[in-house]
Amino acid sequence: xxxxxxxxxxxxxxxxxxxxxxxxxxxxxxxxxxxxxxxxxxxxxxxxxxxxxxxxxxxxxxxxxxxxxxxxxxxxxxxxxxxxxxxxxxxxxxxxxxxxxxxxxxxxxxxxxxxxxxxxxxxxxxxxxxxxxxxxxxxxxxxxxxxxxxxxxxxxxxxxxxxxxxxxxxxxxxxxxxxxxxxxxxxxxxxxxxxxxxxxxxxxxxxxxxxxxxxxxxxxxxxxxxxxxxxxxxxxxxxxxxxxxxxxxxxxxxxxxxxxxxxxxxxxxxxxxxxxxxxxxxx
Amino acid sequence: xxxxxxxxxxxxxxxxxxxxxxxxxxxxxxxxxxxxxxxxxxxxxxxxxxxxxxxxxxxxxxxxxxxxxxxxxxxxxxxxxxxxxxxxxxxxxxxxxxxxxxxxxxxxxxxxxxxxxxxxxxxxxxxxxxxxxxxxxxxxxxxxxxxxxxxxxxxxxxxxxxxxxxxxxxxxxxxxxxxxxxxxxxxxxxxxxxxxxxxxxxxxxxxxxxxxxxxxxxxxxxxxxxxxxxxxxxxxxxxxxxxxxxxxxxxxxxxxxxxxxxxxxxxxxxxxxxxxxxxxxxxxxxxxxxxxxxxxxxxxxxxxxxxxxxxxxxxxxxxxxxxxxxxxxxxxxxxxxxxxxxxxxxxxxxxxxxxxxxxxxxxxxxxxxxxxxxxxxxxxxxxxxxxxxxxxxxxxxxxxxxxxxxxxxxxxxxxxxxxxxxxxxxxxxxxxxxxxxxxx
Numbered sequence: 001x002x003x004x005x006x007x008x009x010x011x012x013x014x015x016x017x018x019x020x021x022x023x024x025x026x027x028x029x030x031x032x033x034x035x036x037x038x039x040x041x042x043x044x045x046x047x048x049x050x051x052x053x054x055x056x057x058x059x060x061x062x063x064x065x066x067x068x069x070x071x072x073x074x075x076x077x078x079x080x081x082x083x084x085x086x087x088x089x090x091x092x093x094x095x096x097x098x099x100x101x102x103x104x105x106x107x108x109x110x111x112x113x114x115x116x117x118x119x120x121x122x123x124x125x126x127x128x129x130x131x132x133x134x135x136x137x138x139x140x141x142x143x144x145x146x147x148x149x150x151x152x153x154x155x156x157x158x159x160x161x162x163x164x165x166x167x168x169x170x171x172x173x174x175x176x177x178x179x180x181x182x183x184x185x186x187x188x189x190x191x192x193x194x195x196x197x198x199x200x201x202x203x204x205x206x207x208x209x210x211x212x213x214x215x216x217x218x219x220x221x222x223x224x225x226x227x228x229x230x231x232x233x234x235x236x237x238x239x240x241x242x243x244x245x246x247x248x249x250x251x252x253x254x255x256x257x258x259x260x261x262x263x264x265x266x267x268x269x270x271x272x273x274x275x276x277x278x279x280x281x282x283x
Numbered sequence: 284x285x286x287x288x289x290x291x292x293x294x295x296x297x298x299x300x301x302x303x304x305x306x307x308x309x310x311x312x313x314x315x316x317x318x319x320x321x322x323x324x325x326x327x328x329x330x331x332x333x334x335x336x337x338x339x340x341x342x343x344x345x346x347x348x349x350x351x352x353x354x355x356x357x358x359x360x361x362x363x364x365x366x367x368x369x370x371x372x373x374x375x376x377x378x379x380x381x382x383x384x385x386x387x388x389x390x391x392x393x394x395x396x397x398x399x400x401x402x403x404x405x406x407x408x409x410x411x412x413x414x415x416x417x418x419x420x421x422x423x424x425x426x427x428x429x430x431x432x433x434x435x436x437x438x439x440x441x442x443x444x445x446x447x448x449x450x451x452x453x454x455x456x457x458x459x460x461x462x463x464x465x466x467x468x469x470x471x472x473x474x475x476x477x478x479x480x481x482x483x484x485x486x487x488x489x490x491x492x493x494x495x496x497x498x499x500x501x502x503x504x505x506x507x508x509x510x511x512x513x514x515x516x517x518x519x520x521x522x523x524x525x526x527x528x529x530x531x532x533x534x535x536x537x538x539x540x541x542x543x544x545x546x547x548x549x550x551x552x553x554x555x556x557x558x559x560x561x562x563x564x565x566x567x568x569x570x571x572x573x574x575x576x577x578x579x580x581x582x583x584x585x586x587x588x589x590x591x592x593x594x595x596x597x598x599x600x601x602x603x604x605x606x607x608x609x610x611x612x613x614x615x616x617x618x619x620x621x622x623x624x625x626x627x628x629x630x631x632x633x634x635x636x637x638x639x640x641x642x643x644x645x646x647x648x649x650x651x652x653x654x655x656x657x658x659x660x661x662x663x664x665x666x667x668x669x670x671x672x673x674x675x676x677x678x679x680x681x682x683x684x685x686x687x688x689x690x691x692x693x694x695x696x697x698x699x700x701x702x703x704x705x706x707x708x709x710x711x712x713x714x715x716x717x718x719x720x721x722x723x
Contacts, residue, residue, distance in 0.1 A: 035682040038681050042539075045519070045521065046517070046520060083527065084524070085518050085519075086517030086518060089515075123526075124528055131515075131528065171604075171643075172642065173644065173645060174642060175632060176673050177645075178628070183645055191633060208533070212526060256511065
């Protein structure tokens, strides 16, 4: 019997899935916007970066790039500016900003791998915040963090994210004669294979990261693999094999964590020496 | 009661002696004795309490009373001082009384013996990095006595591996669970912490030595903690980590030359791993094979030659599989010996390399197979050459193409004397195709 109240989750999951429309790898490339965003993003060096300035520079671009796709790309870039360097503590000022922009980006059309990463960064920000909570509080916040985690994983799986690292195709060859149709066609095929592999590789890394986050959340005390199973079965519909695998990985991790034990004991005193040694006491 | 009886006997005896001894005036100064106020001893170790005469004396008889729990009690007595020793095997604060008897009367003194046991070891952190100093402290019963007794420490594998004092600082050069034990007399307590380090492995299996920290632009690396500890991952400098928490993360190098430091933080432990990201610096080109020459002989007297070269992006100490390359070929125009003008329109050719930084470059005449008449200047077949410029670029972190081999060219040579064609590929190294032909 389910011990948990998943009513709120049942409401939020369809919302999270419907607020985004994900377009595989077929999003139209907007090279101009991409370049603007790349230049801004490249100024993020971690500590001592003026993130608010970079955020403002990105938001300025909305004026000229205000299609839903473009806004999604802008918000996702801001989310990454705040999230992609990780966090130094749970009080890191970047965490609320990362959460805000992940959610905002997911309300716009995103390509599948970016959407997966937004869910992952969302879950990651929550995990960093909640990681050192007392067990009784962690139980509640974990239920919040696991939802974007599993939702992102579902999206990756729906896009056929491979479990194993995808084998790279042959490299894209060079040629200098555009008049050689055979060469040009072969090159196009190689390029298409390369793009497909790049997409699969991104999906692989998303699947790996999101799976690992789910494992981390539920191999944290208090252990509750049953709760994860219930949630995963609800969110990862049509991926029963992955649910079982996930639970197995969580149980294995818990077993690993429980194997070593911390020792703090006071041993029984031994029979003392018979003669009083010099300097045996201190006054 | 027994003590009172003894005191009475002693007083009576002393009084009797005084009456019979001429020197004894019948008056003696009152006895005042004192003893150690507090004595600290580890459980299982002798506690020695001293008592002495402050005034009066000499003392004819010292009587020590150790509280229950002490055993092996003994004493050594002198006229003006006495020592007594005893052992407790349970921690606590015990009272010890001493009584002295002299002709001037009797007196007593009271001492406290603190039998100290170490009950717990605390540490500044539950996890530490390899090489990080960790301080341990001993908690005692009675409390706050660690600095008053001898506490010895052992830390197998640590530097130092032993020490004394209420606190102990050490570090380890290898990862794994580490146990530090504090011993105080017969008591001891231990604390285990996890000493971890960051391990890394490039996704690329080539070149070998996947724990290298010099990476090609865009190269991903899996980082994890050993032993497995859940940490917060972060990075200083360009590049990124994902996810931000857990036992492992993927570090992705930025697509420009740079330095980055990956942090794995848990509590006060902050382990780091430095990476350097480098850009391509050159290309090594070797002829791979000559392809089938163009069809020769009338009526197909064409010049057709094609050769393939392996192009290896340097340095091969890193992997450039994740770099985006292109040949940015500009417009070039040349005039054949027969006066025909031919142009190669500007175009770009994206390309990539495998794990081994290798790709194949195919060279063939622009415009397809040329009539052999192109190298006939009206009187005879002559030698001729033209060059296609193929500057190489990679895409950097700004999504901008960066030129890294601006002088790369693909010269073609045609030999009129024997109606053969050859192509010569020049980059930082040069490689030649074989002569092909004849086509007549």
